[in-house]
Amino acid sequence: MINQEVRQKLIHIVGPGNFDDSKAGRLVYSYDATPQFQSMPDAVIAPKNSEEISKIVKLCNEYKIPIVPRGSGTNLCAGTCPTEGGIVLLFKHLNRILEIDEENLTITVQPGVITLEITNAAEAKGLFYPPDPGSMKISTIGGNINENAGGLRGLKYGVTRDYVIALEIVLPNGDIIRTGGKLAKDVAGYDLTRLFVGSEGTLGIITEATLKLIPMPETKKTILALYQDLEAAARTVSKIIANKIIPTTLEFLDQPTLEAVEAFAQIGLPTDAKAILLIEQDGPLDVVTKDIDSIIKICKSENAVSVEAAKSEEEAEALRTARRAALSALARLKPTTILEDATVPRSEIARMVKAINEIAEKYKLRICTFGHAGDGNLHPTCLTDSRDHEEIERVEKAFEEIFAKAIELGGTITGEHGVGVMKAPYLEMKLGHAGVAAMKAIKTSLDPNNIMNPGKIFAKDSRKRVVVTK
Amino acid sequence: MINQEVRQKLIHIVGPGNFDDSKAGRLVYSYDATPQFQSMPDAVIAPKNSEEISKIVKLCNEYKIPIVPRGSGTNLCAGTCPTEGGIVLLFKHLNRILEIDEENLTITVQPGVITLEITNAAEAKGLFYPPDPGSMKISTIGGNINENAGGLRGLKYGVTRDYVIALEIVLPNGDIIRTGGKLAKDVAGYDLTRLFVGSEGTLGIITEATLKLIPMPETKKTILALYQDLEAAARTVSKIIANKIIPTTLEFLDQPTLEAVEAFAQIGLPTDAKAILLIEQDGPLDVVTKDIDSIIKICKSENAVSVEAAKSEEEAEALRTARRAALSALARLKPTTILEDATVPRSEIARMVKAINEIAEKYKLRICTFGHAGDGNLHPTCLTDSRDHEEIERVEKAFEEIFAKAIELGGTITGEHGVGVMKAPYLEMKLGHAGVAAMKAIKTSLDPNNIMNPGKIFAKDSRKRVVVTK
Structure with missing residues (x-):
């Protein structure tokens, strides 16, 4: 909950036009592209620059108010669902391409830039930004970085992580730091750049990124x-x-x-x-x-x-x-579409597809499978109806078996969608207790008050979960 | 200092043949390839597997004994100099290539394998392991991973980090964890794999690594x-x-x-x-x-x-x-050779070389420059004599100016050598106080007793420093 004093301070930081705690305004940001997750934020805020973000974070850290940074909300792990309330922080004012550097083959952008705009801006200079997540026409680069988004070209070109070379970050204590540079080589201390890529907004707020470009293939x-x-x-x-x-x-x-x-x-x-x-x-x-x-x-x-x-x-x-x-096409067929991204070494694709089909049959579910076979990143997609609680229970059991199988085959519970709330209960299956404990220790060291996107990655009960249907 | 009880326990873990605290045995591991740094360890230990390493780490954590993991000691930042005493941990028994997987294009190795052996083993299968640090004929892959070693092919193919996809790690509390997998895509939690690459042995001990291979260029x-x-x-x-x-x-x-x-x-x-x-x-x-x-x-x-x-x-x-x-050739000319690796965006190479020459002239020093121009990673190399204290003072001042210039041009204090003890005093120039504080927080969260390679990356006075000359 945000008290009157904090509310006034927040409005003072961003201006009244960039703060919204109306019911309608909050409802819009109570869910993202992930089915079955909804939770109301206490307010929605749209800062104009890193300095405003730093002030907001300091205030929230003082009053222990959750902050959920959100781009276009296209993620599929409930990564931007404000499950513990607090503030949804938008990047609509931080949506500029700051520079394309043709000598160093880099592009510097604010987090709110749409992925496709980056692809197009690079292309106009004969350059190539390879990561192409399925949602690239509407996703923001900030979201891509926080989820380490993949895409159809991952096999040859890698994922978002492989192109992020420098970041500006507002840490949970409000400090603004810069990591990396326009450098192919930089070993000055720990690789904070890549630690933040894929950290799902749980360690700080990315406010600027420099991305590597490559020459456009002929x-x-x-x-x-x-x-x-x-x-x-x-x-x-x-x-x-x-x-x-x-x-x-x-x-x-x-x-x-x-x-x-x-x-x-x-x-x-x-x-x-x-x-x-x-x-x-x-x-x-x-x-x-x-x-x-x-x-x-x-x-x-x-x-x-x-x-x-x-x-x-x-x-x-x-x-x-x-x-x-594929996702949109499947989503038309039944009220609820649950798209997963169990991933295996590519040599295990055949075994994994076979296992998925057997599991679907066992639980009498309709699971369609498509995905990036070249990098072992499959998208078993269950067509279901979240109003049918008995079926949803079978869906949960089936996916648990699918994740277990992926791990048994040397794979992982998520190849490119992230953990969020959705996959948090399965993280320990992949990492073991000690692995999760190490990650939690890092989280706590940077965000001792757990204000940054709480409830994501690490399993805990949601404050509120409202099952919604389309 | 290691007391008799701990000494007996260590010998019990690894066997008497793999524990050495004789003066001669310790002297050999009192320095690495970095000039001007020497400090005696209390013992040298050579475990046979991760389980032994886990036991050693638990014991050292209990008694707060520093552990310095060491491959061939070819690093140039005093990264394996036991500046705070403790145990130097060798990987001579962990020197096997465990598997080459031609379907998934990976090689799985123990940390003590020589880099060149990996290159050769891959080549025998028509595959390519691109990282080629200057010392690859004698360096170990464990050292390469801990320092995120670069090399001559970094411009096109990237550095060690870009090829490490899975690790087995013994954490400072003795837990053994596995990160990543034979996977191009894996976003299950924080990217511990890449956090450990380049962490200079300060966060844990890498006991196994899976590396990505690519097809051999025609x-x-x-x-x-x-x-x-x-x-x-x-x-x-x-x-x-x-x-x-x-x-x-x-x-x-x-x-x-x-x-x-x-x-x-x-x-x-x-x-x-x-x-x-x-x-x-x-x-x-x-x-x-x-x-x-x-x-x-x-x-x-x-x-x-x-x-x-x-x-x-x-x-x-x-x-x-x-x-x-180049390094060996220059090293013949004067008693002491100090090789640095200030790195700038490649567009700034001309300005940087000019600045290095001006700084050399200002301080009346002989600095030769060579390096990886394509990725802006230069090696200004000072030919000096560490017995000449007055000259050495000028060398220190000159390098401080060189690092400041590199940072001013958007670069970094170290492109591929690591921070170690050598560059620790300059880290804050690059990262700012807040950046260093964030890194220290991560270090403390995983290694609260500061047993893992203490004194490296983060500046503090060395327990003992003996200036040596060749």
Whole structure:
């Protein structure tokens, strides 16, 4: 709860137009893209710069008021749901690209910039920002950094973490620090830059970031391979990598996902295939041609029933867009869509897909699976209805088994979505008690009053949880 | 000091053959490759596995005995000098490559494996481990990880951090944890893997690591460009990158270094040039040919007096070996060689080299500069004599100014060598008081008794410092 005195101080810091504690204003920020989580914040605040953020944080630290930093709220782990109330902090005034440095190949941005704007700004200079999370058209870079967002190009180019080289951070005590620099090499003390990437807003507030860019690849080719056998598709993935080809994108869709995507996008995808692989390679033309030829041979050797190259960039873009639409397409089918991101070493993809299907059958659930097969990052997606409490119980059990299987296969409970509230109960499965204890010790050392996005990453009961349906 | 009871317990853990507190045995580990630092440990211990290490750590934590984990001691920041006494912990029994996984492109190793053995083992499978610190023929991977070692290929391929994907760690409380996995994507909690990379043994003991491998590049070409003008060489560096070419290696040597290297290696280097660039590109043959042609044109447009391609792999290897020999070559010239690694954004290389030369002149010192120009990581190297206390004072002042200049230009006090004891007094220049305080808080949270490599990273007076000369 925010008392009158604190309320006045907050308004004094940001101005009355940037503070909202009306019921309507708070309701809008009571949930994010994650189903089944809702909780009202006490206020919503939109600071204009790091100095204002520092003042807000100092005040909240004094009065032990939770702060939930929030970009576009596209995360899927309830990472920006204000489960313990407090203040939702918005970055709508911190939405500028500050600089593109063509000599050092960097871009410096404020956290509220939309990911796609960064991609486009880089492209206009012949440069490339590779991370491309599914929500990149609306997600903010601040959110991407806090969740260490992945995407379709992770196999070849890595994830958000691999491109963040400097940060400005407001620490929970209000101190403003700068980490890293426009430097490929910097070992001056602990790697705070990468500690903050993926820390889900629990260690401080990122107020500026410098990202590495790379030269734009010369060209790109896209192929689609169809299979009547899930495991043959999975074997193809392993075989491509074992042949020392690292494609940009190596996406997998199972039949139910394929059907949903085709019904949604209507681009003529073959809905009778048991699985498809969407494969892209980029780079110099000769290399791309050679790699794509080799990949086609490998697909055929694994009994793909059809392997076709996109005939034009438009056709390729339609395929990519269809893949990106998978979540939206599935979400149309049932009231509640629970998308997970259990991740395994890529050699275990076939075993993992098989296990997911067995678990779905065991619990009589509809689970569709798609995802980034090349990096072992699968998205088993359960189509359910959160009003059906009996079914939701089965869903929870099924996902617990899926996470256990992923860990058994050398994987993790989350490849790119983050822990948030959603996955907090499973963290110890992956890290063990000692691993979680080490992380908690770090959290407490920087945020002793637990004001920064409390209740995230580390399991505890939510203050309030309202099950909502669409 | 280790009392009799603890001594007996340590011997009981590792066996009498793996514990040495004789004066001769301790003397060997009283210093590392860093000049001017020496301090006697109380004992030297060589455990056989993580369980023994866990027992040692628990015991030392109970009795507050410092532990200094040490590979080959090739670091240049006194990172393994036991400045506060205690136990030097060796990895000579933990020196095995445990697995090469060709499906997931990983290699799993114990910390005592020599870096070059990893490179060679990967190569035997057609795979590539890019980090190549100067000392790779004798350095251990454990040391590389703890210092986040760089090397000559950092510009294109990044540093050790970019290849470490999983760790087994013994924490200061004796807990054994595992971080990461054979996964390109993993966001289950804080990125402990990368927090430990570069933590200089101050947060725990790394007992196993899984490293990412990549496919071996098809081919490699090497060229040497000579300049009569330092700044023209620096401009060439910027121009190559601005032309969107990222070479594997882009090394710079100034004339004094060149002279020393030629006197040492005698491979016919032109000692009358004011600066040389050693440039390599790897990848598919067509791409390499095209890039090298473009690079040659850029060198010529910046008035290189000569640009020559190595005629054979032997000639290329001779050039690389000569470059790698720079430190040894310079070390022959005077009793004490102080090699630093001030690092700047690559656009600032010309300004930095100029500043180094002006500072050398101001303090009447002989400073030779070479290094990884492509990533702004320079090695200004002072040839001096530590017995000459008056000169050493000037050296300290000169390096302080060099670090201040690097920071002013957006750089850092250490690009790849680490902070250790050597650079601890300068850390706050780079990070500010608040940045250092945040790091100290993390250190204290994991190691409240400060047993893990105490006195490193964070400045404090050494217990004993004996100035030694060669």
